[in-house]
Amino acid sequence: MKQGDILNVAIVGGGPGCKAIIDMIFAEKLSELQMKLIGVACTNPKAEGYRYAQERGIYTTKDYRDLYKLEDLHMIIELTDREKVANEIARTKPDHVRFMDHVAARLFWDIFRIEEERIAQCKRGEEALRDSEERYRTVLEACPDPVVVYDMKGKGIYITPAFTEVFGWTPEELLGKKIDYVPDENWPETQMMINKVLAGESFSGVESRRYTKRGNILDVSISAAIYLNRDRIPVGSVHILRDITDRKLVEEALQKAHHELEQRVEERTAELARTTKQLKLQLTERKRAEEALRVAHRNLAAKADDLEAANEELSQYAYVVSHDLKAPLRAIHNYSDFLREDLRAILDSDRKAYLNGLSRAVRQGEELVEDLLELHRVGRRAVPTQTIDIGVFLKELIASLHLSADVEVVTANNWPTIEAEPTLLRQIFENLISNAIKFNGSAQKHVEVGWLPVSEERYELFVRDNGIGIEPSRYEQIFRVFQRLHTRNDYEGTGLGLAIVKKATAKLHGSIRVESKPGEGSTFFVVLPKTQEER
Numbered sequence: 297m298k299q300g301d302i303l304n305v306a307i308v309g310g311g312p313g314c315k316a317i318i319d320m321i322f323a324e325k326l327s328e329l330q331m332k333l334i335g336v337a338c339t340n341p342k343a344e345g346y347r348y349a350q351e352r353g354i355y356t357t358k359d360y361r362d363l364y365k366l367e368d369l370h371m372i373i374e375l376t377d378r379e380k381v382a383n384e385i386a387r388t389k390p391d392h393v394r395f396m397d398h399v400a401a402r403l404f405w406d407i408f409r410i411e412e413e414r415i416a417q418c419k420r421g422e423e424a425l426r427d428s429e430e431r432y433r434t435v436l437e438a439c440p441d442p443v444v445v446y447d448m449k450g451k452g453i454y455i456t457p458a459f460t461e462v463f464g465w466t467p468e469e470l471l472g473k474k475i476d477y478v479p480d481e482n483w484p485e486t487q488m489m490i491n492k493v494l495a496g497e498s499f500s501g502v503e504s505r506r507y508t509k510r511g512n513i514l515d516v517s518i519s520a521a522i523y524l525n526r527d528r529i530p531v532g533s534v535h536i537l538r539d540i541t542d543r544k545l546v547e548e549a550l551q552k553a554h555h556e557l558e559q560r561v562e563e564r565t566a567e568l569a570r571t572t573k574q575l576k577l578q579l580t581e582r583k584r585a586e587e588a589l590r591v592a593h594r595n596l597a598a599k600a601d602d603l604e605a606a607n608e609e610l611s612q613y614a615y616v617v618s619h620d621l622k623a624p625l626r627a628i629h630n631y632s633d634f635l636r637e638d639l640r641a642i643l644d645s646d647r648k649a650y651l652n653g654l655s656r657a658v659r660q661g662e663e664l665v666e667d668l669l670e671l672h673r674v675g676r677r678a679v680p681t682q683t684i685d686i687g688v689f690l691k692e693l694i695a696s697l698h699l700s701a702d703v704e705v706v707t708a709n710n711w712p713t714i715e716a717e718p719t720l721l722r723q724i725f726e727n728l729i730s731n732a733i734k735f736n737g738s739a740q741k742h743v744e745v746g747w748l749p750v751s752e753e754r755y756e757l758f759v760r761d762n763g764i765g766i767e768p769s770r771y772e773q774i775f776r777v778f779q780r781l782h783t784r785n786d787y788e789g790t791g792l793g794l795a796i797v798k799k800a801t802a803k804l805h806g807s808i809r810v811e812s813k814p815g816e817g818s819t820f821f822v823v824l825p826k827t828q829e830e831r
Contacts, residue, residue: 310338314345464509687711
């Protein structure tokens with residue numbers, strides 16, 4: 297390509313950068329560069345630069361390889377910002393075609409400026425000034441604070457959109473005029489600012505106030521800079537007016553809050569002095585009360601020791617009495633059986649009834665004695681804890697109960713293991729399952745045994761039935777010794793079953809509760825630690 301020939305250029309990438317380069321090439325001020333755009337390739341036909349090229353009548357295609365076929369193509373400019381595309385073009389382009397990737401294209405403006413400078417050095421100063429003014433205008437218009445430019449006579453020659461937005465006046469209303477928007481009381485600091493400008497000085501952060509077009513008054517912080525002509529003579533000033541109304545309101549609010557805080561501190565100090573005096577009096581009273589409380593604690597501890605000894609003595613007494621009653625009751629039981637056998641031939645109905653009543657009373661006495669002994673034995677035997685698979689344990693327990701055909705016991709799957717004394721665990725679940733069957737008038741008695749974790753250290757096991765249910769007001773009563781909700785004629789038993797369950801649960805460091813409604817069955821929940829260390 298010889299000097300003076302036209303440089304035929306094609307662009308790959310139809311984005312905004314493509315449109316910008318098209319405008320540059322078609323700009324009259326760059327016409328001496330003798331550059332011509334003959335093709336644009338872009339995979340997106342809706343791209344801004346691609347459509348702009350079509351409007352200009354430039355050849356367009358979706359495949360950049362089609363550009364290789366253009367006659368007298370001298371250069372390809374890649375603007376896709378994709379390294380893979382750039383590498384592929386560099387590899388496949390014709391040898392005589394020069395290639396400019398997207399990195400080099402970013403310097404395109406500088407290349408044109410250098411070329412323009414070579415072509416028209418005489419215009420450099422003028423163009424640089426226009427560029428500078430444009431940059432300054434762009435910066436000023438992008439400034440969020442209002443900006444006004446004055447000449448040295450104090451007339452406005454430029455205002456930014458932010459000035460119009462904040463103060464309300466348009467350029468047509470102010471330019472070429474002196475802006476009259478200073479309140480009378482703010483002229484002193486305003487005159488100081490005018491004097492500084494006339495002396496060619498800049499200033500920053502001077503607080504004042506200004507009217508808006510609507511007559512509102514804004515608090516503003518004003519900064520100004522002098523600008524010079526080529527001969528370094530001040531020809532005007534640029535003023536930035538930052539709206540500090542909100543800040544002033546905050547400062548006033550803070551000052552008011554500070555004053556109120558000081559008053560409150562004074563009031564609080566006086567109140568604290570009064571409180572301190574009262575506390576000293578209360579402290580004296582508290583010391584006397586603490587001493588009385590220590591005496592009461594000592595007395596209470598002594599009474600607790602006495603009570604524990606009495607309970608132990610009572611427990612031993614109940615055990616001895618129960619144990620000693622077993623022999624005479626067994627003898628009465630045996631003698632009544634002997635009488636029944638010896639007098640079988642001559643017993644009339646009344647005498648049979650008497651003997652039946654005697655046998656029934658003896659049997660109830662034996663059950664009561666056995667339950668009392670069982671209650672006494674709960675937790676007294678030194679049985680080591682074992683790791684128990686609850687599912688296996690319940691399966692063996694249910695099998696040992698020899699349930700009738702009208703009883704269905706359903707247990708959950710995937711039971712966890714637990715550390716416990718097997719005897720205590722059996723006392724709990726044997727009594728709960730037996731009660732679920734006993735206090736049940738359904739034709740098909742249904743008992744469900746399940747579990748769920750309640751924390752990382754504890755499980756909650758439950759026994760649910762479809763039995764007669766319990767009044768909520770009786771929840772506490774059923775766990776007490778000898779507390780029966782029904783007569784012996786209705787349901788057999790001694791009234792000790794749930795008392796044994798509660799005591800066994802406590803020995804395993806657990807707890808028990810019940811949820812029930814009359815006629816809707818009952819659910820007993822037993823919470824036990826996973827190990828006896830976690831209690």
